Amino acid sequence: MSTNGMKKITIEPVTRVEGHGKVTILLDEQNQVKQARLHIVEFRGFERFVQGRPYWEVPVLVERLCGICPVSHHLAAAKAMDWIVGGENLTPTAEKMRRLMHYGQMFQSHALHFFHLCSPDLLFGFDADVAIRNVIGVAAKYPALAVQGVMMRKYGQELIKATAGKKIHGTGAIPGGINKNLSIAERDGFLKDLDQMVEWSRSALKIAKDYTVAHLDTLASFGSFESSHLSLVRADGAMDLYHGNLKAIDAEGNSIFDQVDYQNYLDYIREEVRPWSYMKFPFITSLGPEKGWYRVGPLARLNTCTFIDTPEAEAARKEFMALTDGKPNNITMAYHWARMIELLHSIEKIKALLHDADLQGTDLVTKGNRRDEAVGLIEAPRGTLFHHYRVNKNDQIVMANLIVSTTNNNEPMNRAVELVARQHLSGVKITEGLLNRVEVAIRAYDPCLSCATHALGKMPLEMEILDAEGNVLDRKAR
Amino acid sequence: MSDTITFTIDGVEIQGRRGQTILEAADDAGVYIPRLCAFKDLSPYGACRVCTVMANGRPQAACTQPIAEGMVVENDTEQLKKVRRDIVEMLFVEGNHFCMFCEKSGNCELQAMAYRLGIAAPKYPYLNPKREVDASHPDILVDHNRCILCARCVRASKDLDGKNVFQFIGRGPHKKVGVNAEANLSDTNADVTDKALDVCPVGALLRKRVGYAVPVGKRLYDLEPIGSDIEAKRAGQEK
Known part of the structure; x- marks a missing residue:
């Protein structure tokens, strides 16, 4: 396919991300990169087939979107349903059980991403042979690290099981509350391994920080660009991964909006549809579709919050922000460092919760006046997750809109791919170096592509170059 | 005429009462015959056929077939498990x-x-x-x-x-x-x-609005397979 005398390069499949995608690089007549697109080729349709189902079923239905972070969908939908039943002011036990579930999820997801998906790039370098630059290679050369990754993931998964009932696709959060508390025996089981988890989180953070600082010369420009950032923050400006109000800042750190009640998100965020992708492009309404795109996830959260309310993560945040003199950090590869600060924050939160007697409370559910429309937001591991529903008088869903984290990062991922292609494409051939670097840039966002398109099918990703006449100049798939 | 009827299920002698169905007599004796439409407080209906047994060599719905003296019932056989x-x-x-x-x-x-x-x-x-x-x-x-x-x-x-x-x-x-x-x-x-x-x-x-109020682990069949309550009766009788 050709577009206005341009040539096209496509990379698919992109490996070590969750889902399926395809990268196309469009060249102009001088064989310079004109545009790069990360296509998401799957279609999923959850927003359609949730229609007609009773609202209390939704938190358990929509979490089937994903096997990696179902808890995020479970909780975002449950938060929306809290609003529907007028039970948004949860009992202390319900809120703390849900927070424990969420921090457990954050902990296991960040550990999975760092140790098993991105560590091969950091430990072996972008140009290392793909035969060793993978999780098996990490296990062979750095067995202790690989084991830590597995054990940390397990710890998070066990927390999810204790709060949601199952490690994957649990039922814990129900409209207006939770269906169980944490037994003393369950709590003591977690306390036993807690100090080890804190220690391993510290060392993972150190690896990510040292790597970023040591390679700053190359990383600072690698797929990096100035952007706005968006996340939930607490009323006092603190990072809050479970609940808060919307805040957006520009690349300089100036406020675009702050403390916005997310029930009114439609007044601030819109979604643009582009014909070549199933994944929509959200943007901040006041800035328009051209300039209104923004980043979400660990990097954005570090940039938007004014402080972190756990001591070790706060100390780490200060170090992180010192790198850019307190201004927002726009370095794409700094996502990894930010993610590990959140890993430490999550385990600090888990520690505080496990010592809180409210988790053994028995007042689990609350209700109030029924509403017909609700929005539930949460900071998922990959970024801000929006769930929006309307319910009819018979308790059935009549409208659902989901803006998932990876969708929020759609434009930034496209920009990162385009930048890397400009920096590393020479000629019209897809070299290993280019393929690797495009993947590394995408992977920094920890995208979950199947989730973002509400997709049917599975991941891999390919890359293709097409010329002005629509001829495939090169094509690569791992 | 005695009210007690003696028959066998899978070779084990069972005492039932006159007028009972095979399913009722088996339940009392702690022998589980799988079923989906039969329910203790409801009249027999014979809709699902999951309780099909061989009674004197013929396939019968255990929930509707009355017991008879000397009846030979097959229940836990490979053939019947396949049918079910x-x-x-x-x-x-x-x-x-x-x-x-x-x-x-x-x-x-x-x-x-x-x-x-x-x-x-x-x-x-x-x-x-x-x-x-x-x-x-x-x-x-x-x-x-x-x-x-x-x-x-x-x-x-x-x-x-x-x-x-x-x-x-x-x-x-x-x-x-x-x-x-x-x-x-x-x-x-x-x-x-x-x-x-x-x-x-x-x-x-x-x-409506009950949903998932019972957590995983506390639901009816989370720990024991269906029919365990009936089979527990037999275990009790054998003690």
């Missing part, structure tokens, strides 16, 4: 049973039966029928996707509630549970306290 698996598999493909998000999961007799019979996935093609959800009643939800036409609600509404809210309509593949009203359940005198709501073996007839 086939029936349950057909029930699965005939409706739209999405256990993964069904609130009845863990408390569902159909799901529990599949686990007990060792069904991992049906071998028959899914029919994916288009079925309705009747959410019109303020407190009751009817999801026809999950109905297995066991007639428990039909019988319970008539015999236990004295109401006659539910009736079968249509035949063959078009058969479904209808309501005795112009249109929807909200047009009937069905009430959230009706016993008919307690007997549905699947997630077809539900009290």
Whole structure:
């Protein structure tokens, strides 16, 4: 396919991300990169087939979107349903059980991403042979690290099981509350391994920080660009991964909006549809579709919050922000460092919760006046997750809109791919170096592509170059 | 004439009372015969045929067949297990049973039966029928996707509630549970306290807004397979 005398390069499949995608690089007549697109080729349709189902079923239905972070969908939908039943002011036990579930999820997801998906790039370098630059290679050369990754993931998964009932696709959060508390025996089981988890989180953070600082010369420009950032923050400006109000800042750190009640998100965020992708492009309404795109996830959260309310993560945040003199950090590869600060924050939160007697409370559910429309937001591991529903008088869903984290990062991922292609494409051939670097840039966002398109099918990703006449100049798939 | 009837199930001698069905006598003796439409407080109906046994060499529904002196009943045989698996598999493909998000999961007799019979996935093609959800009643939800036409609600509404809210309509593949009203359940005198709501073996007839109130691990079949309560009686008798 050709577009206005341009040539096209496509990379698919992109490996070590969750889902399926395809990268196309469009060249102009001088064989310079004109545009790069990360296509998401799957279609999923959850927003359609949730229609007609009773609202209390939704938190358990929509979490089937994903096997990696179902808890995020479970909780975002449950938060929306809290609003529907007028039970948004949860009992202390319900809120703390849900927070424990969420921090457990954050902990296991960040550990999975760092140790098993991105560590091969950091430990072996972008140009290392793909035969060793993978999780098996990490296990062979750095067995202790690989084991830590597995054990940390397990710890998070066990927390999810204790709060949601199952490690994957649990039922814990129900409209207006939770269906169980944490037994003393369950709590003591977690306390036993807690100090080890804190220690391993510290060392993972150190690896990510040292790597970023040591390679700053190359990383600072690698797929990096100035952007706005968006996340939930607490009323006092603190990072809050479970609940808060919307805040957006520009690349300089100036406020675009702050403390916005997310029930009114439609007044601030819109979604643009582009014909070549199933994944929509959200943007901040006041800035328009051209300039209104923004980043979400660990990097954005570090940039938007004014402080972190756990001591070790706060100390780490200060170090992180010192790198850019307190201004927002726009370095794409700094996502990894930010993610590990959140890993430490999550385990600090888990520690505080496990010592809180409210988790053994028995007042689990609350209700109030029924509403017909609700929005539930949460900071998922990959970024801000929006769930929006309307319910009819018979308790059935009549409208659902989901803006998932990876969708929020759609434009930034496209920009990162385009930048890397400009920096590393020479000629019209897809070299290993280019393929690797495009993947590394995408992977920094920890995208979950199947989730973002509400997709049917599975991941891999390919890359293709097409010329002005629509001829495939090169094509690569791992 | 003695009221006690002696017969055998799988070679084990069982004492039953005159007038009992094979299923009732087996239950009393602590022998579990799988079933989906039979229910202790309801009259026998013989709809699902999951309780099919060989009685004196002939296939019979244990829930409707009375016991007789000297009757030889086969229950736990490979042949009958296969028949039961086939029936349950057909029930699965005939409706739209999405256990993964069904609130009845863990408390569902159909799901529990599949686990007990060792069904991992049906071998028959899914029919994916288009079925309705009747959410019109303020407190009751009817999801026809999950109905297995066991007639428990039909019988319970008539015999236990004295109401006659539910009736079968249509035949063959078009058969479904209808309501005795112009249109929807909200047009009937069905009430959230009706016993008919307690007997549905699947997630077809539900009290609204209960959902997943019971956590995983505390549901009926989370720890013990279906039929364990009946088999525990036998274990008790043998002690």
